[in-house]
Amino acid sequence: MLPDGFEIEQAGQLVTAHLRAAEVAHADMQELVQECAEKIRYDNAQNFIFDLEDVEFLASACIGSLVEFLQEVEHCRGQIALVSCQDNVSFLFKVTRLDQVFGMFDDLEEAAESF
Numbered sequence: 001m002l003p004d005g006f007e008i009e010q011a012g013q014l015v016t017a018h019l020r021a022a023e024v025a026h027a028d029m030q031e032l033v034q035e036c037a038e039k040i041r042y043d044n045a046q047n048f049i050f051d052l053e054d055v056e057f058l059a060s061a062c063i064g065s066l067v068e069f070l071q072e073v074e075h076c077r078g079q080i081a082l083v084s085c086q087d088n089v090s091f092l093f094k095v096t097r098l099d100q101v102f103g104m105f106d107d108l109e110e111a112a113e114s115f
Helices: 026-043 060-075 087-095 108-114
Strands: 006-011 014-019 047-051 080-083 103-105
Touching: 006 026, 014 026, 026 060, 047 060, 047 108, 060 080, 060 087, 080 108, 103 108
Parallel strands: 014 047, 047 080, 080 103
Antiparallel strands: 006 014
């Protein structure tokens, strides 16, 4: 079951996860990633967009969950894109150089077209 404020929608092989919370804790991210992993296993999902527009604080452990999930996504030749990151969240990915691993986009349409 997804944490409050989190939504997942799927269109074909593309899954979009909307995180509608100002703060994202590690446990919440793990639940979201688990739900997304089930989309790979049972619904033929391949590419994932994480909409972080409302996220002001992302626990650093959340990045670890995303990296672990990326490994699973890459096994099915998929990709992960991050959308609408606020400055402090974007900084977290840049300082860890993960902005070179995850596609980072300004809007959902641009991210979807990148796949």
